[in-house]
Amino acid sequence: MTRAAVRADALTSLGLIEKRPLESYVAPDKPSLVGWSRAALAAALGDIGVAEPQRRMRVQQIWHWLYLRGAQSFDEMTTLSKELRAALAGRFTLARPEAADEQISVDGTRKWLVRLPGEVAGRPHDVECVYIPETDRGTLCISSQVGCTLNCSFCHTGTQRLVRNLTAGEIVGQVLLARDRLADWQQPPGAGNRPESRLISNIVVMGMGEPLYNFEAVRDALNLVADGDGLSISKRRITLSTSGVVPQIPRVGTEIGVMLAVSLHAVTDDVRDQLVPLNRKYPLRELLSACRNYPGLSNARRITFEYVMLKGVNDSLADAKALVRLIKGIPAKINLIPFNPWPGSKYECSDWEQIERFSEIVFDAGYASPVRTPRGRDILAACGQLKSASEKLTARERLALRAMAMTD
Ligand code: SAH
Ligand code: SF4
Numbered sequence: 532m533t534r535a536a537v538r539a540d541a542l543t544s545l546g547l548i549e550k551r552p553l554e555s556y557v558a559p560d561k562p563s564l565v566g567w568s569r570a571a572l573a574a575a576l577g578d579i580g581v582a583e584p585q586r587r588m589r590v591q592q593i594w595h596w597l598y599l600r601g602a603q604s605f606d607e608m609t610t611l612s613k614e615l616r617a618a619l620a621g622r623f624t625l626a627r628p629e630a631a632d633e634q635i636s637v638d639g640t641r642k643w644l645v646r647l648p649g650e651v652a653g654r655p656h657d658v659e660c661v662y663i664p665e666t667d668r669g670t671l672c673i674s675s676q677v678g679c680t681l682n683c684s685f686c687h688t689g690t691q692r693l694v695r696n697l698t699a700g701e702i703v704g705q706v707l708l709a710r711d712r713l714a715d716w717q718q719p720p721g722a723g724n725r726p727e728s729r730l731i732s733n734i735v736v737m738g739m740g741e742p743l744y745n746f747e748a749v750r751d752a753l754n755l756v757a758d759g760d761g762l763s764i765s766k767r768r769i770t771l772s773t774s775g776v777v778p779q780i781p782r783v784g785t786e787i788g789v790m791l792a793v794s795l796h797a798v799t800d801d802v803r804d805q806l807v808p809l810n811r812k813y814p815l816r817e818l819l820s821a822c823r824n825y826p827g828l829s830n831a832r833r834i835t836f837e838y839v840m841l842k843g844v845n846d847s848l849a850d851a852k853a854l855v856r857l858i859k860g861i862p863a864k865i866n867l868i869p870f871n872p873w874p875g876s877k878y879e880c881s882d883w884e885q886i887e888r889f890s891e892i893v894f895d896a897g898y899a900s901p902v903r904t905p906r907g908r909d910i911l912a913a914c915g916q917l918k919s920a921s922e923k924l925t926a927r928e929r930l931a932l933r934a935m936a937m938t939d
Contacts, residue, residue: 553680553694553695553696554649554656554677554694554695555695556649556695556696556698557648557649559624559626559648561622561623561624562623562624563623563624563625563626563627563700563704564593564597564619564623564624564625565597565625565626565627565700565703565704565707566698566699566700566701566702566703566704566751566752566755567700568751568755569590569594572590572593572594573586573587573590575622575623576589576590578622579615579618579619579621579622580618581615589611589615591760592608592610592611593608593611594758594760594761595610595760595761596608596610597625597761598755598758598760598761598762599716599717599760599761600716600717600719601707601710601711601716601717602625603625603627603711604620604625605617605619605620605625606620627700627704627705627707627708627711628645628646628647628701628704628705628708629645629646629708630643630644630645630646630708630712631644631645631646631655631657632644633712634910635910636906636907636908636909636910637909638906638907639664640661640662640663640664640906640907640910641661641662641712641713641907642659642660642661642662642907642910642911643659643660643661643708643709643712644657644659645657645658645659645660645674645704645705645708647677647697647701649695656677656695657677658674658676658677658697658705658738658739658740659674659738659739660672660673660674660705660708660709660738661738661907662709662713662730662731663906663907664730668732668733668768669729669730669731669732669733670731670732670733670734670735671705671706671709671731671733671734671735672735672736672737672738673702673705673706673734673735673736673738674697674702674705674738674739674740675696675697675702675736675738675739675740675741675742675745675748675749676694676695676696676697676739676740676741676742676744676745677691677694677695677697677739677740678691678692678694678695678739678740679691679694679739679740679741680694680741680744681741681744681774681807681808681809682808683774683794683796683806683807683808683809684805684806684808684877684878685796685806685839685841685870685876685878687873687876688739688740690875691739696740696744696745696748697740697745697748698748699747699748699749699751699752699755700752701748702748702749702752702753703752703755703756703762706731706734706756706762709731710729710731713730713731715729715730715731731764732764732768733764733768733769733770734753734756734764734768734769734770735769735770735771735772735792736749736753736769736770736771736772737770737772737792741773741774741776742771742772742773743771743773743776743779743780743783744776746779746782749771749787750782750786750787753766753769753771753787753789754787756769757769757789766787766788766789766790767790767832769789769790770789770790770791770792770835771783771787771789771790771791771792772792772793772794772835772837773791773792773793773794774794774807774809775793775794775795775807775809775810775813775818776809776813777813777817777818777821778813780821780822780825781821781824781825781826783825784825784826784827784828785826788827790832790835791822791825791834791835792834792835792836792837792866793818793822793834793835793836793837794807794837794839795818795836795837795838795854796837796838796839796845797810797815797845797850798815798845798850798853798854798857799815799853800814800815802844802845803815806839806841806844806845815857819857819858819861822834822858822861822863823860823861828861828862829862830862832862833862833863833864834861834862834863834864835863835864835865835866836854836858836863836864836865836866837866837868838854838865838866838867838868839868839869839870840867840868840869840870840880840881840885840886840889841870841878841879841880841881842870842878842879842880842881842882842885843879844878846881846885846886846889848888848889848892850889851888851889851892851893852892854893855892855893855896855898858898863898864898864899864900864901865893865898865899865900866900866901866903867886867889867890867893867900867901867902867903868902868903869881869886869902869903869905871905871908886902887902890902
């Protein structure tokens with residue numbers, strides 16, 4: 532074992548890198564079919580007596596109702612016989628997570644508090660999901676875990692105590708819930724003149740949690756979201772963001788095939804160790820090597836490096852130059868994220884002029900370097916501010932958060 536690995540192991544056992552245990556998911560008595568694979572649906576049909584030769588067609592029909600038309604009850608599935616609908620309803624539901632709260636920002640951003648089944652010590656399992664409309668697209672930001680086992684020092688989600696992995700159904704369920712709330716389903720033929728383009732055109736896995744610590748569920752959910760006979764959101768329009776779980780990065784390319792975003796945030800191990808403690812386990816050299824070798828990487832399929840702008844910490848012009856040197860040769864774009872403060876956070880956002888100067892250096896080196904405009908700040912929907920209400924902020928914390936969001 533290398534010295535770095537021994538240190539990382541010691542830190543992990545001290546709970547400094549991944550500090551909290553995962554709560555487990557308790558399945559409801561009547562399971563929801565949302566998120567099931569075709570094979571699992573076929574097996575379920577077999578269990579309720581559907582003969583083998585018919586199963587494939589029935590699965591296609593259920594798939595159509597569920598993922599193209601947004602059916603919320605078996606009764607709506609009029610291409611299935613009444614008997615089959617009743618048999619399905621006796622054993623299963625089409626439940627998706629509930630929206631326990633909906634907030635709409637002055638800029639059109641919407642945030643839902645998504646309530647998942649189960650609770651621990653009276654606390655519901657909640658995550659947040661955000662819809663961000665823009666002129667040329669509509670992006671849905673989804674969560675992969677309740678809370679996060681990692682503790683990036685600038686991230687609000689990392690301070691949440693309760694953690695559990697979402698199931699594939701709960702991850703897909705956020706897309707269904709958002710389509711329900713936005714009335715964004717395909718209409719029956721002849722039903723009005725609604726344009727065929729969907730409001731939700733893009734998905735980013737940038738909500739709560741580290742998706743690569745819930746790999747299988749995230750993989751199955753994203754493959755379902757991209758399925759051409761269903762939700763049909765192209766893999767080029769789906770982006771998964773990781774804090775740098777190096778061993779899982781190649782699997783994102785081979786088993787999911789979506790766009791990769793990496794939360795880089797620093798150009799030296801010293802600084803990154805402070806910001807993203809996982810760096811002690813997977814340092815920059817290993818992370819960048821995983822990026823260079825990312826399966827399917829090309830100019831058309833670049834990696835996005837996310838870089839949160841923290842005043843006096845990682846935002847010097849020397850940092851910008853080092854950043855360009857570090858990622859040399861990797862087809863990439865750099866997404867500069869103004870830091871979103873939260874009560875108790877020890878950082879400040881860089882000055883606007885500094886962000887512009889930083890961005891210019893990166894741009895002049897040949898990389899697109901958009902600065903992410905904070906959206907939905909009045910409803911605390913901006914990046915890194917997601918933290919479910921179940922976490923019970925004190926009234927004082929809530930007021931402070933709102934005040935920060937309004938004045939920045
Ligand atoms: N866990 C994954 C994905 C969720 S976070 C990850 O870390 O990549 C999505 C992005 O928001 C990450 O780049 C994260 O570093 C950034 N972020 C977290 N807290 C933030 C804050 N307070 N201000 C700005 N960006 C933040
Ligand atoms: Fe977790 Fe990402 Fe927040 Fe880090 S930035 S604590 S990995 S959600």
